[in-house]
Amino acid sequence: MCLISQFPETSAYSSFGYIYILEIMANFIGHALPGSFFLLFGLWWSVKFPLKHACRKNKKVFYLGSKAGFQRAEIIEGIVKAVFALIGILGEQFVPSGPHLKLYNYKAQEWDHLMNWQHSTMYLFYGLSGVVDILTHATNVVPVAFDRLMMSLAEFVEGYLFYFHVHGRAMLDVHIHILLLTAIFGTALCFFLEVFCRGNIVLELLRTSLFILQGSWFWQIGFVLFPPSGGPEWDQNDHNNMMFITMCYCWHYAFALLLLAVNYTVVTWVVRIKMKGAKPMEMELLKTSGQEQESEDEI
Template identity: 30%
Template sequence: MGMFNGHFYPGLYLFSYGLYQATVVSKNVIFKESPPYPSCFPKNKTRWARLGKISYGGWLRIVIGSILTVYVVTCPDDGMVLMNKQMPPTFMYPKEWQHLTMFVLLILSGCVDVTSKNLLPRRCVVLEKGTLVLSFVELLLLMVSHVKGSEGIELQVHALVIMVVFLLLLVLMAELWAPDMSYLWMMETFLFLLMGSWLMQAGFILFRPLSGYPWQDDDIRDLMFVTTFFCWHLMINASCLLGIYGFSFLWHHYYSPSLKRMRSKEAPYHTSTPGPLYMMLQEVKQSEKDDQALLLSK
């Protein structure tokens, strides 16, 4: 599992999730809305309205995590054996067991997300965010021990992954106390994009180099270009996030029906002219004032 597929497909999932999150966050920032946290599941709405409130992100985590779990279990020829039968017994497949733990965490996070959004009488956002923070704490611990025994290119690649996981953990922890800050949403989305694209790149660097020749651990130029490529990923993902925000702004500004309806509702409060009833009331008020002034003078 620690081969090309173990890096590329999880990275593809994270990058796809980051793209979806970028569209949602861009819409919320443009309309200056809070995150889409409905308090409860709509029980009296139509079937299509109920389908729109299903936790697709949670179900996607469950499905992707289950597929990757089955894949990592079936990868070893003799199965996922915890210990061998020799004396003294030793642990087997340590990296595969770490991958399995990561994917189980993904499934549990999806289960909590689905339970909170669709099963509880009232949605608990703190529970969802807390579970996500706990998952990334354990992911960080697993990643730190995952690089034991690595050196050269592999160590450099995974060290950059650990840095992204640590920054994402800090952002998720900050969201527990400030869930409505748009800057934190954007930072979280950017880090998901960066983590996903870099994991896909790591699969090509470590196992399928585009040149057809493996990277050299003892060549300082190869080590330097690993960091250079990571910086390119920083710029590309930032440009991607900015492009999605710009496209969303243009779309909602010129083509969005909801924005046009909003403008049409706001227009009468600024452009309406006084009607006949309003003029009649003003004349009555003015005549009453004149009568009062006449009585006072007498």
């Protein structure tokens, strides 16, 4: 049943119902957008890192990737990250019910739309991370490890903001966001460890799985708290709902691990097929070319 039909057919109530639906959709999109960001990068990394590992492992007989190619990919990632962050900030600020860059409402003598400002702050740090990615891989100005450090800080800021994001809310609302924090701080830790252990395939795959988990869970939060179809809302104080949503969180991570395993298997299989199909002379040329361009640890 449409939400508008729950109100009497008067102009005042109809307007209220329409505004209510807009508010629900704005909050749903506010979770779907970051969810899409995390899913996009998680899916890309689930292909990129297995490919990078396969190229390094089979470099002596098979040269598929190059330092320059992966460096260009890092620059593109930084651009996409910065663009996503900018879209997120503009969306949070300039939706019909947004603050429109106004932090304090002097007429009402109160802070204005702090939830939107918190989301904008989260996007800001991811945007800064994108800029650092570009500077790190397109210039020699920034040390290489700074891209991982800045991403770790962006994840930490996201978790820090969300920790204080749900103060005073209903039980299920708090619980579903606390579950998200485990993935956020886990990802932040992985990125921080990569500052010192760059290129470690285990850390790269672990943070990829947590990134996919963040993305799918943002979508789940949107569907639970702000059903876009106008369906019945979840009972925020039902303990059974908390039990189910915790189990559902484990299913989301199982899906992320399964997706990662499938992509890793497919990429590895494709590399082996290409390697077996290469002629001996072509393999020797690829080997020579690879040795001339970079050493074993440069990919």
